[in-house]
Amino acid sequence: MAKKRKRRHWWHNIKFKYKLTILNENTLEEVFSLYVSKLNGLSLLFTVLLLLFFFTSLLMVFTPLRNYLPGYMSNELRSAIVTNALRVDSLEQVAEQQHRYVQNIQDLLAGRVELDSVQSIADIDSLREMPVDMLEEATEREELFRSQYEDAERYNLTGTRQGSSDMTGLKFHCPVRGILASVFDVEQQHYGVDIATSPNSSVLATLDGTVLWSGYSMDMGYVIALQHKKGLVSIYQHCSALLKGQGQAVKAGEAIGLAGKKGVHSTGPHLYFELWNNGQPLNPEKYIVF
Numbered sequence: 001m002a003k004k005r006k007r008r009h010w011w012h013n014i015k016f017k018y019k020l021t022i023l024n025e026n027t028l029e030e031v032f033s034l035y036v037s038k039l040n041g042l043s044l045l046f047t048v049l050l051l052l053f054f055f056t057s058l059l060m061v062f063t064p065l066r067n068y069l070p071g072y073m074s075n076e077l078r079s080a081i082v083t084n085a086l087r088v089d090s091l092e093q094v095a096e097q098q099h100r101y102v103q104n105i106q107d108l109l110a111g112r113v114e115l116d117s118v119q120s121i122a123d124i125d126s127l128r129e130m131p132v133d134m135l136e137e138a139t140e141r142e143e144l145f146r147s148q149y150e151d152a153e154r155y156n157l158t159g160t161r162q163g164s165s166d167m168t169g170l171k172f173h174c175p176v177r178g179i180l181a182s183v184f185d186v187e188q189q190h191y192g193v194d195i196a197t198s199p200n201s202s203v204l205a206t207l208d209g210t211v212l213w214s215g216y217s218m219d220m221g222y223v224i225a226l227q228h229k230k231g232l233v234s235i236y237q238h239c240s241a242l243l244k245g246q247g248q249a250v251k252a253g254e255a256i257g258l259a260g261k262k263g264v265h266s267t268g269p270h271l272y273f274e275l276w277n278n279g280q281p282l283n284p285e286k287y288i289v290f
Contacts, residue, residue: 014038079200079258082241145213145225166230172206172288173253175236176271180290184283191281192235192274195290199240199269203257205250206234206275206288214246220272221262226250230277237272238263 015037022032059065178197184190209228216222222239240260250256259271275282284290 014042079241082243082258086241145215167287170207170230170232170287171252173204174288174290175206175234175273176201176203176259178259178270178290180285181270184281184285186281191276192237192272193284193290194270194272196268196270197259199260201259201269202255203236203239203259203271205252205254205256206273207232208252209234209250211244211246211248211250211256214242214244217263219264221260222257224256226256233276235274235276237274238270 017035017037020034020036021030023029024031176195176197178195178201180193181196182190182194184193203224205226207226207228209226209232212225212227212233214224217237220237222242223235223237224239224242224244225233225235227233236257238259238261239257240262241258242256243258244250244256259269261267261269273284275284275287
């Protein structure tokens with residue numbers, strides 16, 4: 001009974017109405033009066049908070065303010081961050097190259113260049129031999145990568161195809177959304193397909209795997225190669241940016257780069273995609289719907 005009385009008293013107290021009166025100071029005439037209760041005040045406060053939450057949500061959804069929320073990032077902003085990071089890296093390489101060039105000039109003028117480091121005086125004028133710059137080092141790595149895939153014993157394109165792995169159970173993802181521009185043709189030494197797409201489209205891993213190589217080529221732009229199970233290797237060329245580094249594990253359908261038109265042999269935004277199995281090129285159209 002005591003609990004019921006206490007509840008009734010509390011409910012009566014919160015519903016009890018108070019009269020708010022405004023009087024004329026001179027005549028003491030009642031100008032305005034209003035009956036309010038604690039329940040009315042709580043309801044008004046709750047309604048105001050609900051409206052504020054509603055309008056704040058609308059601002060975040062339909063205005064650029066959402067980009068300032070922690071953890072939210074649009075595709076355009078992510079692409080801009082990747083591009084800026086690549087530009088900063090390029091500027092650092094150029095600065096390092098210029099520093100090496102100035103150091104070489106100072107060594108030449110001071111006579112600190114050893115005679116056994118050059119073959120003749122004619123080699124000194126262009127600084128072709130001392131020292132090898134960063135771009136030449138990258139070219140050597142790219143040539144080593146090519147030699148591994150063009151080795152005659154491992155990639156004999158004219159020989160009889162042996163030991164082809166069973167593709168049963170593998171679900172290939174389309175590497176990029178677009179239109180098939182050119183097809184697989186071994187006779188023309190075109191060991192992949194060209195997919196025309198919009199600039200900065202996401203390049204996706206076709207299968208689960210590990211990044212075998214990730215780097216830049218003057219001819220093919222940014223290139224990334226993935227090693228998959230059953231002896232499969234997928235290669236993605238002419239990217240405008242790469243999102244994964246060598247040795248990283250990737251999932252099928254995960255973004256590994258951005259499509260573009262980097263490289264000397266690129267005529268427009270597209271992705272050149274190759275699929276290899278135990279040293280033999282495969283026609284991607286037999287496994288992927290483009």
